[in-house]
Amino acid sequence: MPLHPQAQDYIERYLSGPGRAGLDLAGIQEARARDDFARERGPLTQLAFVRDESAEGVPIRVYRADRGDGALPVVVYFHGGGWMTGGIKRSDALGRDLALRTGAVIVSVGYRLAPEHPFPAAADDAWTVVRDIFARPAFYQCDGGVAVMGESSGANLAAVAAWQARDAGLRLAHQVLVHPVLDAAMDTPSHAEFAKGFGLDADDVAWLFTHYAGAADPEDPRLSPLRLPSVAGLAPATVVTAECDVLRDDGERYGTRLAEAGVPVETRRFDGAIHGFFGLPGLFDQAVEARDYVAARLREAW
Numbered sequence: 001m002p003l004h005p006q007a008q009d010y011i012e013r014y015l016s017g018p019g020r021a022g023l024d025l026a027g028i029q030e031a032r033a034r035d036d037f038a039r040e041r042g043p044l045t046q047l048a049f050v051r052d053e054s055a056e057g058v059p060i061r062v063y064r065a066d067r068g069d070g071a072l073p074v075v076v077y078f079h080g081g082g083w084m085t086g087g088i089k090r091s092d093a094l095g096r097d098l099a100l101r102t103g104a105v106i107v108s109v110g111y112r113l114a115p116e117h118p119f120p121a122a123a124d125d126a127w128t129v130v131r132d133i134f135a136r137p138a139f140y141q142c143d144g145g146v147a148v149m150g151e152s153s154g155a156n157l158a159a160v161a162a163w164q165a166r167d168a169g170l171r172l173a174h175q176v177l178v179h180p181v182l183d184a185a186m187d188t189p190s191h192a193e194f195a196k197g198f199g200l201d202a203d204d205v206a207w208l209f210t211h212y213a214g215a216a217d218p219e220d221p222r223l224s225p226l227r228l229p230s231v232a233g234l235a236p237a238t239v240v241t242a243e244c245d246v247l248r249d250d251g252e253r254y255g256t257r258l259a260e261a262g263v264p265v266e267t268r269r270f271d272g273a274i275h276g277f278f279g280l281p282g283l284f285d286q287a288v289e290a291r292d293y294v295a296a297r298l299r300e301a302w
Contacts, residue, residue: 003198003244004272006284011274015199023082023207025115031085032113040282042093045100052088055132058125059110061088062140063099073104073145073173073302074133076126076161080152080279082208083114083122094279098149101295104302105141107133111157114212122212123222126157127164134170145302147174147235149294151278152247153208155180159225159254162235172235174301176294178278179242180251183226184209184218188249198244200275205246226250231257236264238297240290242273268293 003011035041049064064072077095079086088095088110095108111125130148133140148165150158155177162175186205195202213223221228237258241251248269255267270277270286281287 002272003274004284004286006286007199007244007272007274007277010283011197011199015197023204025211028084032087035090037280037283038090040280041090042097042281044093045096047096047099050096055107055109055129058128059088060129061092061095061108061110063095063106063108064141065099065103069141071137071141071143073102073147073298074140074142075102075104075106075147075149075176075298076130076133076158077106077108078111078126078148078150078154078157078161079108080150080154080276081113082204083119083153083156083212084208085113086154087113091279097281097291098295101291102298104145104147104298107140118214119212119216120222122153122157123160126161130161130165131168131170145173146170147172147176147298147301149176149178149298150180151178152275153181153212155251156182156223156225160222162237163221163225163228163231165235166233174238174298175235176238176240176298177251177254178240178290178294179245179247179275180239180254181205181247182250182254183224184213185224186246188246188253190248190250191246194244194246194248198246198274200246202246226254226257230261231263232261234258234261234263236301237266238294239265239267240278240294241267241269242275242277243269243271244273245275247275266297
């Protein structure tokens with residue numbers, strides 16, 4: 001299928017021009033300092049409860065849509081950004097939107113960023129927050145239902161936290177992986193087919209992996225969840241992929257592995273979409289469709 005017209009327009013407006021530069025550390029610092037798509041991320045909807053807290057030293061922001069004080073399910077959200085950009089502030093509109101759509105408590109995680117804090121710092125922070133919710137459910141007003149969710153590199157962290165929870169005997173209700181990066185090998189057909197010109201280049205992924213992973217073993221499942229020896233017993237999953245994305249096959253291969261291991265999973269590809277569409281409802285109608293889908297899957301999981 002060709003690019004969705006909105007994806008084509010996005011590429012022409014923001015990514016076209018002579019010699020699109022690759023990533024570098026100076027560009028990463030600039031990307032952290034400003035958000036060129038703040039308006040397109042959606043409105044900062046007023047909620048009954050938004051509070052900044054800490055989970056064993058890891059910054060978090062907690063969202064709740066209703067004014068009640070009863071216990072609710074909790075969704076732990078990990079932002080994208082190649083482990084090097086993004087954060088709680090940039091994800092604020094999405095955190096609010098997810099709280100409204102799911103009716104759950106949303107816990108957005110401000111994990112440490114590379115290259116200042118290379119692997120496994122982000123994965124360690126993600127696991128710290130998940131573990132803290134199980135240890136202090138009353139603090140989070142959690143009714144016992146805990147799900148993890150992430151986009152791109154954040155979906156990598158969610159997938160890692162999901163198998164760490166399984167191995168620790170902590171039962172997750174669900175995991176949501178949105179266009180996830182799951183394997184340092186970067187050798188899938190989608191990596192070749194969409195290597196350049198579709199928003200996230202294959203060279204960008206390789207550069208981000210290098211600056212996050214450093215000298216780590218690329219087959220370490222904390223870095224490459226697709227390399228996990230067994231996925232049996234993992235939490236039920238929802239995997240969202242974008243058709244025109246170098247990472248498409250990572251997510252779909254993972255969904256296949258889960259299904260073959262008997263894990264309840266639903267994988268949905270958004271035709272003509274490009275990487276990052278989920279976070280920009282002001283640009284992509286498919287972002288709203290995908291959020292409705294994810295919220296419905298989470299509500300079913302409770």
